Structures are given as structure tokens and as C-alpha cells.
Amino acid sequence: MANGLAERQMIWKSRLFWKVVATTVGFIGFFSLLLGVMIAERQRQDLKTQLLERLRVSAIQLSKTVHPLLMTGEIHSLQEIVHELGDETRTRLTVIQVDGTVIADSGLATSADVANMDNHRHREEIAAALQEGNGNSERISPTLDKEFYYSAVRINGDTGPLGVARAAMSADSIENQIAQVRRILWLCALSAGLFSGLTAYWLVQRMHSQIEQLAEAAQAIAVGGPHQRIQVRSFDEIGHLAESIQTMSAEIAGRIHELQSRNDQLAAILGGTIEGVIAVDQHQKILLANTAASQMLQVSADGAKGRSLIEIVRDETLRRVVHQAM
Template structure:
């Protein structure tokens, strides 16, 4: 832009300087010509005056020498009055007299330009350098006639020194003025060029910033001329671009946020088969980070062969494909794979979008549901079969034997009770899992509360000579749903009694746990229920909280358990924002540890 400004300034100076220079040359030439024309008029007038005072007739002179003397004297006299060189020339070109030189030594003047012009036109002029005087001279000549007879020529010569000095002064003034004009023109031109180019420079700078995606820059518009209108247009364009870019960035941010927070994995493959997009869930599912896969072809991405084959099939068919596949890396899981071809507006195929859903948990839940239905059916079928069998036996005639009938009726009653407990536990578990049980928190004094729980179970423990122990601080309170907390503790204590041999021991210990800076958040209550029972094998510990899972199925059924107690306990503990874990050793006993917040 500075080069453009300098070029524009130079053009302005050149135009102004050329105009002034041409005008000065024309004026000098006009002045010179005017001075010369004025001299010519004066010289002609003086020539005619001199011509009347000179006698040209030859009869008055005895010899040529006298003629030389006469005309030379006249020339010298006239020079003083005319202030010019005076020359008398004979008709044949012989110089008769000259005011500035000896006529005898002067060459013939018939070939002089002014003499030839005077002979032809009646008056002649010539401007040339005088070798005799050493300067430029203006010559004027008039023919001298007597009737039709040409007697000679009278010539005046005036120096052009004054004219040249005058022209020189004009040139000096012209050059001085031209220099001043150049300086002023340069300043004015630069100012004009600056005024023209500076807004363009600013607009160009803003346009460059917009090109570099810096949309906050704007043109400062101070005038409403064409450049101002251009600046306004640039600002409007910048506003529009900034608005559009903000929308694009917002959409991009939303899309990125959606992709990054999707549970499903998303993979995009371009028309060349290269992986161009991979969200975080896809990285976790496939077991590779984005830098490891982006830019690589799908068949070179170290993926499972069946998955690669499925992608190739979709590329070949360009049709939607849905399939389920077991992946073994990084962990074993079941994936639902949706492959969707991507088409441009022109319906031209441009790539492939793959959506990966981890349905391992869904399939596990379906399996658990099936197992649950099968277990419920089995658990319901057993007491129902017993009731039906003994009822048929009684109807077949066993009623006649009162002792047998009483025994059968007791069995029918026990099985119906077991069936009632099973149905109750199933309904209870269903309510808990669907979170349809509201908890009513209230302060609970744990020492008296646990004492009451043990009293409820004391008769059951005494029947097996099992010792019940408790270790609870006297001053400890906690916020809990009293009914649900009782259900948790009685269930665990009852299990301990059921699976502890005669003469064993079941104990419960309560501890107040503190830690951290926020007492409300960190204060917890730990319940530890310990028995000296048969224990749980290590392989069964991870599954004991599953529905209907029994370690010893025969003994569990004989003890009257439904297989749902520990599952109910786990859900109730989690509703209290707590945790439960178990430690056990076969033949030594089990320990259930529950931790709950002191205050909700």
C-alpha cells in the first residue's frame, strides 16, 4: 500500500510539474519572441530614419577610400544614437562602412541571410552568433533604392544579451517557482494520496484480518463517500461472517459435545476407506485411542476380522447393515453394530457411518430376567407341587388316618407359608428395584434399636443354642428408615443363625467412622455382622447378592429361605446411599460389612 501511495504521489507531482514546466517554457518562448518582435519593430523604424540621413549617391565621392571613410564615420555616429551596430553594404555585397569593424577587412555580405531576405521581401531579419563581436545578435536589413535602382543595404545589429538575460531571469524564476511548486505539489499530492490510500489501507488490513478469521476487526468509517460505503460494506460482511461463524462454531461445539458424551461409539469412514472420526466411546469400545486410528484405512486398524469384513460388505453393497457381534478386545462384550452409508446431496456415496452400541448389559439383563422367570417358576412349582401332592393323598383316603392327615396338613401349611413368603419377597424386590418404596428418615438410637432386633431373633437362636452378641456405643444415633434398617439387620442376622451350626455365635458391632474436612459428608456408621457358620466359597462371593442364587441349594431350601433376602438387603443398603461387602472363609464363618451415612 505504501508503494501505491508513493506511485500515486509521483503521478500527481509529475502531472503538476509537467503542467507548470510546459507553461513556463511556453511563457519564456512567448516572452523571448515578444522581445525579439519588439526589437524588430524598433530596428525597422530606426533603419528608415537613418536611411533619410545618408547620401548614397556615388557622384559625391572621388574614390572608394572616401566612400569607406564617409560610411564608416556615419556608422560610428549613428551607433551612438541608435545604440546598435550599423553597417552600410553596397548592392553587390561589399561592406562600405561598419561601426564595430574595419569594412576593408570584412568579407562580402551578399550571402547573409538578412541581406537575401531584404532583397527578396523588402526587409530581412536574422539571428545568429557574431564571430566578430562574440555574442548572439539580431540583424535587420533594408534595401536602399533610388527609383527602381537598388543602391545597397542598410543593416542594424543589436545584441540579444539583454533579451537572453531577461529570458534567463524568467527561467531562473520559473525553475525556482517550479521547485516550490514541486515541494508544495509533493506535500499536497502526498496528503491527497494519503487521504485516498489510507482508508483503502485500513480496509485492506481489516479484510486481511477477516481472511485470517479475526472477525472482531471493523473499519472506522468517518466519511460517507465511495470509500466510506466500501468500509460500511466490509463491516456488514464481517458482521455477517462473524454471525455465521459463531453459529457454525456453536453447532460444531454442540455436535462435538453430543459425540463426546454419547454412550454409543461413532466411527466415520470416508470414501477412500480412511477413518476420519472417532468419538470417546468408540475409543473405549474398540480399545484404541483416536491418534492410533485416525487417518488409517479401516482394514489396517488392527480390528477384529469379522468387524472389518462387515465394513467391507457395507462398502460393497452401499446398504444399511445391522448385526450383533462379540468383541474380545479390550474386554469381552457384545456389540450391536449399525453401518449406514453416507450420501452427498448429489446422491454420490461419500463414506460410511458406524454406530456401536454396547449391549452386554442388556443381554445380561435379558439372561437374568430369563433366569429369574425360570427360578420363580421353579420356586413356585416346588411348594405348589407339594401342596397338590399331599392334598391328592388326603383326598384319596388318608383322611381316615388322623395322625397321617395331621402330618400332611402341617406340610401343606408349611409349604403355603413358604409360598406366601416367596411371593412377598418377589413383590418386595420388585418394588425396591423400581424405586417405588419411599424412605422415611428419622433419628434412630442404634443401641436400643439393635437390642430389639436381637430380641426378635432370640428364640430362633436359642433353638440352636447360638449365642447372640452386640457391641454398640450407647450415644450413637443415625438418620435412617427404621423399618428398612430393621429389615436389613434381621435378614443378615437370621441368615447368620440359619447357616451357623449349633453352639455357634452370631455378633453385631457398630462403629462411628469420621474423616475428611466436611463432617456431614464424611461421617458414617459401620455395621459388622459376624457368624461362625459354614462360610462361603470364594467363587460364590461375587454372586451371593444375585436373586435366587444359593451357595448350598439343598440346605437353603431346607432352611426355608427364598434366595431373595441378600438381593433385597443390597438394594435397601443402596437406597440408604450405603455399601455392603462380605468377607468369608469356608468352615470359619462370614462377615457382612455395611457402611451408611450418619446423616442424610
């Protein structure tokens, strides 16, 4: 349990872990943001198109409802009818005369309130409806101080236009739906980020354990320790590396064993030789001396090893012979 806790703490401090997590989460975050912006904008355009079409249908229905009243000039009950129709459709409905005078509006309670409204003759959707038959616009309503979408249609009489029927709805409905889509997208992105983080933790934990085994095996090789079997069951690059290190470790261990055997054999041969045998390097330092040579020089075999020939051998003739042999 303590080993598991220590391993988890090491993983949290692992630069490899944070590199994987940062890359994965950053990638998901970037594309989630990009996808969110694209989807939100596309959703906004689709909802706007649907809303304007709905408003156009509402304006057409309103024009059909008030057409008989405008034809007869009986507009005293128009405000009540428009107000009720607006409540039923949850849409702000307005009837405007050709000169721009508002004669009914579902957003106001009485005809007196309607009479105080500004002239609408130059409103974008009204001007377009009078000229082309229909018009749309998007702006902040000066009456309610909120952003609205407008759709207006011309009400035609026998001899010319009688006025304009307009339907409007607050942009809040679209923004609320966009906000809901954004929340869903961010929730999905958060879930994906959490999943990727857990996946990265699992992968790095697995890789960390394998790398630790490789490091221990390499350290054992470096200090000349015994051959270790690496328990890495993987078919990826780490698995191939583990196989290579294990093969190298086995070969080095075999060669060390072979050299040790030869050294033991050589020591046995030299130890049984009655003649003195000394091996020196190019700097005339003693590499080995058998028992007979050690007795002749009156030093131990271990004491002679590594020392200069001049320190051990007092005989000038012997030193000259060694020098000539080299």
C-alpha cells in the same frame, strides 16, 4: 511517535508510493519540457519579430538623419553623428554607400577604423535593401564575431539610391529573455513536482493506513480470529472493499458462533446418552465418540478422535456392521 516513524519508513519503502510519485512527476516533467520548448520557441519568434521591427524603425530614423548629409556630400561628420546616435539607441548603426563601402559605423570609434571594414555590397540585408527598399537577416558578424539581427533600408536621392542605413542588435538580448522564461518555467515545474510529491505522499499514507487495516482484518478472518471492526471512512473503492470485508467478517463470525453452539448442543446431547455413539468418515476414521462409547472402547473421547476404527474397535462384528452402514 514510534508508530508514526515506522509508518513513514514503510511508506518510503512502499512500491505503491513510488509508482504514484514516478507517474505524477514523470507526467509533469514531460509536459513541462514539452510546454517549455513550445513557449520558448514561440517567445523566440515573437521577440525576433519585435526586434526586427525595432531595428527597422531605427534604420528609417538613421536614414532620415543622414539623408541631408548624403545629398550634399558632407560626410566628414557622419561617423561622429552615427556613433552618438548608436549610443543613444543602444543599437549598432551603419551607413553604407551604393557600392558597398562603409562610411560610418557606431560600433567603431573613428573613421579610420571604418575605412578598414570589408565591403558590404553582397551582405544579404544590404543587397535586399538596394533591390527592394528594405531587407533583414540574421548571422554572425564577422567584425564582432557575435550573432546579430540586421535590418536595412535604402536611402533614396532625387536621381537614385544614395546608400543604405542599417541597424543591428546582438541576439544576446533575445537569448537572455528566453533563458529567463526557461528559468521561470523550470521553477514552476519544480514547484508543481514538489507539490505533486507531497500530495502523493499524503494520498499513499492515507491509502497505506487503510490497506493495513484491510490486511489485518483479512488475516484475522484467515486464522479464524474474532470479528474486527474496520475504521475506514472512505467513499471510494477502498471504502467499498472495507465494507465488504467487514460484512464478510461479521457473517463468518456469526456462522462460526452458530456452528459452535450447535456443536456444544450436540456434545451435550451425546454426552447424556447412555448408548455408545461413534461417528466415522468415509475412510472409517473416528470423527467423534461420546462418553459411553469411549468407556466401551476403553479410550478417551479425545484419544479416539481421528484414529482409524480398526485401531480402536476389536470386535469384528461391529466393524462389519459399520462397513455395511457406510
